[in-house]
Structures are given as C-alpha cells and as structure tokens.
Amino acid sequence: MDCHNEECSRPQEEEDIMDIPLDDPEANRAAAKIQAGFRGHMTRKKMKPEDKAEGEERQEDRGQ
Amino acid sequence: MAPKKDPKAPAKKAEPAPAPAPAAPEPAPAPAAPAVDLSAVKYLIILSSFHSTDYREAFGLFDRVGDSKVAYNQIADIMRALGQNPTNKEVNKLLGNPTADDMVTKRVDFEGFLPMLQTIINSPNKAGFEDYVEGLRVFDKEGNGTVMGAELRIVLSTLGEKMTEAEIDSLMAGQEDENGCVNYEAFVKHIMSV
Numbered sequence: 001m002d003c004h005n006e007e008c009s010r011p012q013e014e015e016d017i018m019d020i021p022l023d024d025p026e027a028n029r030a031a032a033k034i035q036a037g038f039r040g041h042m043t044r045k046k047m048k049p050e051d052k053a054e055g056e057e058r059q060e061d062r063g064q
Numbered sequence: 065m066a067p068k069k070d071p072k073a074p075a076k077k078a079e080p081a082p083a084p085a086p087a088a089p090e091p092a093p094a095p096a097a098p099a100v101d102l103s104a105v106k107y108l109i110i111l112s113s114f115h116s117t118d119y120r121e122a123f124g125l126f127d128r129v130g131d132s133k134v135a136y137n138q139i140a141d142i143m144r145a146l147g148q149n150p151t152n153k154e155v156n157k158l159l160g161n162p163t164a165d166d167m168v169t170k171r172v173d174f175e176g177f178l179p180m181l182q183t184i185i186n187s188p189n190k191a192g193f194e195d196y197v198e199g200l201r202v203f204d205k206e207g208n209g210t211v212m213g214a215e216l217r218i219v220l221s222t223l224g225e226k227m228t229e230a231e232i233d234s235l236m237a238g239q240e241d242e243n244g245c246v247n248y249e250a251f252v253k254h255i256m257s258v
Contacts, residue, residue: 020222031224032151033191034199038220038227038235039140040149041255047145048258 100158102179119181122146123174133171136162142177143184149191150184152225158183193252200248210247213240 021027122145126134134142140155156162158180162170172180191199203211203219213236220227220235227235239246239254 020219022222028224030199030202031219032153033224034196035220035225035227036149036151037191037196037255039231040144040147041258042231042234043141043144044147044258 100160100183102158102183119146119178120174123177129171131171133173134177135168136170136172137167139172139177139180143181146181148181148184154184154187155180193256196252196255197249200252204248209249210241210245213244213246216246 123134123142124132126138126142126145136159139159140150140152143150143155159166159170200211200216203215205212217232217236220232221229236246239251241247
C-alpha cells in the first residue's frame with residue numbers, strides 16, 4: 001500500500017475526530033479530482049524548472 | 065422453316081436465380097471490446113490545434129529508449145505535462161486496465177497516444193477553480209478561508225487516489241502559514257497557474 005514506507009503511526013482516533021469519510025464514494029470521487037489537479041500541477045512544475053536550469057533539466061530527464 | 069417450338073419446354077417465366085452477390089465478408093468480430101473505443105475519438109481539436117507540434121515534442125521528451133514510444137506508466141505524466149489533469153483511473157481505463165507488469169513493459173507510439181490524449185481533452189466534468197475551492201472548503205471548519213495543513217495532508221493520503229508523503233510534501237511546500245494553515249483559494253490559484 002501507499003504507506004508501506006512510512007510510519008503509519010497516525011492514531012486511529014485522530015482520523016475519527018476529523019471525520020474522514022473513508023467509505024463515501026462522493027468524497028472519494030471529489031478527492032480524486034482534486035488529487036488529479038494537484039498531480040497535474042506538480043508534473044508541469046517539474047517540467048518547467050527555473051529558466052536558467054531548463055536546458056540542464058531536460059538533459060537530465062533524457063539521461064534517466 | 066420456322067423452328068418448331070418445343071412444346072415440352074414450358075416457357076419459363078421463373079426469374080433467373082439472382083447471381084449470388086459475393087457475400088461481403090463479415091468484419092472479424094472485434095476482440096473483447098476495450099474499455100474505451102479509441103477509434104471513435106474525434107481528432108478535431110488536436111489536428112486543428114496549433115499545439116500539435118508541442119504534443120509531439122513533449123511525447124518525444126519522454127522516450128528514454130529511443131524507439132519513438134513511451135511506456136504505459138509514462139502516459140499520465142505526458143498528459144499532465146500537456147496541461148491535462150487525468151485521474152489515474154481514467155488513464156488505466158484508456159490503457160485497457162493494464163497489469164502492473166504491462167505498465168512497465170508495454171509501450172505506445174505517438175499515433176496511439178493521440179486518441180488517448182484526445183479522450184481526456186474531450187472528457188466532460190473537468191474540475192475548474194470553483195470545484196477545487198468547493199472541495200477544499202469542506203474542511204474549512206471555521207469558515208475563514210483556511211484549512212489545517214495537517215488535515216489536508218491526511219485527506220490527500222487517505223481518500224481518493226492516495227498521494228504519498230513525498231508527493232504531498234512537494235505539493236504543500238511553502239503553502240502553510242506559521243500556524244500550519246493553508247489559505248485554500250490562494251492555494252488553488254497557485255495550483256492552476258501551472
């Protein structure tokens with residue numbers, strides 16, 4: 001799962017207090033849309049580094 | 065002498081049997097219908113768009129092998145690089161719900177990628193500024209335009225298409241004030257600026 005590398009140490013009661021609607025399909029759909037927007041933004045930000053480093057970044061990407 | 069009509073031969077008025085039309089071969093039955101019928105996708109937007117060379121260029125940047133193709137697991141990122149915000153679920157559907165192995169080993173060329181991109185471009189219900197703001201407003205307990213960064217982090221990592229801690233850190237960098245609060249309208253404006 002996603003948190004296999006991190007400590008999943010958040011106490012269960014903290015999540016209950018925040019009333020995270022884990023099973024609500026609407027909430028999950030809304031979250032997925034927001035996350036899609038966030039991921040889009042982060043990818044574009046990565047592709048568009050500060051102008052001075054643009055050429056280097058592109059080359060790094062190619063070399064990966 | 066006039067030839068005698070053969071009285072035994074009945075005048076046949078029966079229509080000659082029509083020459084059997086060569087049966088048009090039935091198109092081979094389509095293989096199990098893919099999750100999305102890419103053949104029907106309308107190309108109008110891309111073909112007429114002055115961005116088409118940009119799309120090809122971006123696609124080429126992702127080709128690390130040199131075979132003019134990209135791996136399935138790169139498709140979502142190329143679309144994001146080109147301004148789209150597909151969910152991972154939408155991309156998986158376009159790819160025919162590939163296995164984890166497929167994601168790494170299967171590759172697609174630009175012509176195969178285009179209808180996928182066009183499908184995402186064509187998709188309705190795309191989220192705009194208001195959608196993001198409304199989505200985040202749900203967590204604005206005090207109705208003051210801010211949400212707790214910590215709460216947002218938990219939501220992003222437990223709901224929907226869960227984000228990893230690294231992704232969330234990257235996303236939230238510099239967005240929380242000294243009290244750990246995020247002004248979500250400003251946050252969304254920032255997100256939509258790139």
